[in-house]
């Protein structure tokens with residue numbers, strides 16, 4: 092068989108799934124049959140296996156005994172510090188997941204206070220931790236959030252150094268909805284901003300999307316287009332309380348603004364969807380743009 | 388409330404979790420490129436796992452759960468801790484195109500004695516791996532070094548499975564291109580006419596672009 096035969100072409104399409112053991116049995120058999128009859132694809136597979144093996148070897152970094160025993164000691168100490176609520180029987184699952192959800196220093200203390208008296212501080216949150224209280228922790232999910240600043244830092248970092256997008260047009264962006272559980276259908280009109288693409292990002296313990304646009308310059312100005320990035324998230328699951336609590340934040344027309352790493356960030360919630368917008372704009376523009384994208 | 392009782396299953400959990408320390412450390416080392424920082428990342432991962440151990444559903448995949456914690460920590464914290472973020476933007480690099488490479492060239496890139504890349508190219512491979520955009524690197528490492536399934540990697544990285552597949556594919560293509568180029572420049576592989584022609588018409592894996600990004604630093 093020659094390397095460009097139809098058999099090779101269809102094998103090349105699945106060669107990586109073949110190498111990774113991800114083929115259905117029937118496709119696997121077909122693949123093996125092709126490899127047996129094709130010297131070129133045999134080399135492809137051999138090189139693929141060699142590459143995998145070498146990457147594995149390069150990634151092997153066993154911990155030293157000393158480091159491991161340090162690690163064990165600190166794990167044991169942590170175990171003692173945080174007795175299993177199941178074993179101690181003192182904490183209901185609801186409280187537990189809520190506290191762990193925000194369990195860092197001051198934020199944890201504030202959260203704990205709110206759990207007791209959420210209604211005493213009206214207006215600070217859209218609701219009293221609606222997501223955290225109502226939702227069972229999903230299997231395999233753990234609150235690994237630091238604080239909500241992580242979410243905004245992620246937004247700004249994605250803006251400054253965007254990674255490859257998961258969706259690059261209205262349709263593929265919309266296809267990402269299933270991963271974040273909220274619609275991604277509201278975009279700027281073409282006269283205002285061009286959709287660059289969207290990417291799924293882990294924020295706190297949940298998924299959110301960051302959608303990027305290029306602003307259409309007013310009056311057709313030249314130069315590099317200014318970009319904006321919008322974090323679209325489910326406010327029942329992802330909380331940005333420090334935006335609301337930070338001394339320097341202020342509210343303008345239901346939009347909260349703050350600065351993260353020198354960049355303006357405008358946050359708004361509408362119709363059960365949260366938006367945090369940052370980019371190559373000033374604060375007033377960020378407010379105006381987030382209001383635009385958030386309003387129906 | 389002030390009980391300090393530790394159930395036997397707590398100890399079992401600790402033992403099982405620490406059993407993944409080497410695997411976590413290997414991945415952390417590749418991501419952090421700094422032994423001390425990697426150990427911090429592993430420690431923080433395991434402490435978080437201990438703290439949140441009641442959220443782990445027994446009988447489910449502890450390894451995948453631990454790596455999910457690690458990658459989340461990495462993304463949200465360590466990546467920002469002054470480390471550069473190798474990104475990959477724009478169409479300047481298109482590793483997806485599958486240039487024709489002769490069987491002979493592919494064979495010469497391998498070690499004839501064992502399932503591995505030629506020992507002459509391993510240092511280059513290590514460097515290429517370091518310079519991969521980190522999202523690609525993470526996907527390649529989880530799949531190749533930790534034997535994650537695509538599904539497990541998707542869950543660990545909080546991305547769709549199709550995205551895992553495309554990142555692994557692109558990551559591997561970049562690594563292969565670097566190997567082919569380095570193999571030629573080191574005279575390990577002979578430039579067979581067809582492949583050499585391809586090399587001219589195709590954009591290279593562009594190690595230089597990664598290096599430039601690397602030294603550009605963080606914003």
Ligand SMILES: [Zn+2]
Nearest residue numbers: 098099129132
């Ligand atoms: Zn073939």
